[in-house]
Amino acid sequence: MFVSKSMTGKVITVSKDDDILDAREKMDENHIHNLPVVDDNNRLIGVVTDRDIRSVLPYDISNDDIKKEYMEKSIKKKIEDIMTKNPVSISPEYTIQDALLLIQKLGVGALPVIDDKGVLKGILSVKDLLRAFINVLGIGEPGTLLCILVEEKIGVLKKIVDAITEENISFGSVLVARHWEKNKRVVFPYLLTQNVAHIKRKLKKLGYTLLDPLEWHMDQLTDNE
DSSP: OBHHHHSBOSOOOBOTTSBHHHHHHHHHHHTOSEEEEEOTTOBEEEEEEHHHHHTTSOSSOOOHHHHHHHHHHHHTOBHHHHSEESOOOBOTTSBHHHHHHHHHHHTOSEEEEEOTTOBEEEEEEHHHHHHHHHHHHTTTSSOEEOEEEEESOTTHHHHHHHHHHTTTOOEEEEEEEEOSSTTEEEEEEEESOSOOHHHHHHHHHTTOEEEOGGGOOGGGSOTTO
């Protein structure tokens, strides 16, 4: 799936000459945390976040005189003074996997999406990514997630899929993850049914170990895997 299919296309923006207070008001009214900064031709020139605004506005100052002084200094600043210039952006042709890895690496909540001329086309947030992956994984439909420990061998996944489809059960998705034990993998089939007791019994008879998906966590993986 591509970013163009998952991004928010209607983007609320600011210009570099806008007031900081106006930017905060836009964020509050629209419940957002990032505002792309664009020029007169809608080309991306920066990004301002709620953290940038909090750094210059006196949210928690109780002394009225000090608060007034801070406010007077702050209103003299413009978006250009606090924005991140030349921010990292992505192309509409990126995949959502690419975007997810980049967001994780940068530790940001959203990425502006621009074309090859630098024109803003949208914004992709963590919320957009979650919605996209829910759609890709099929977990928006009622079902049950299984967690199966398997040997890392060619053909194992096919055997599991065949064993389940023989019971006329549909898949929402199937994921395969690493395991901290050598030569092991964990298979996560999301089945579009809540009646899975007989499937679990069948898989156990085939020699597979079923784990509790709620107790599974990737943190147990070692750094060198």
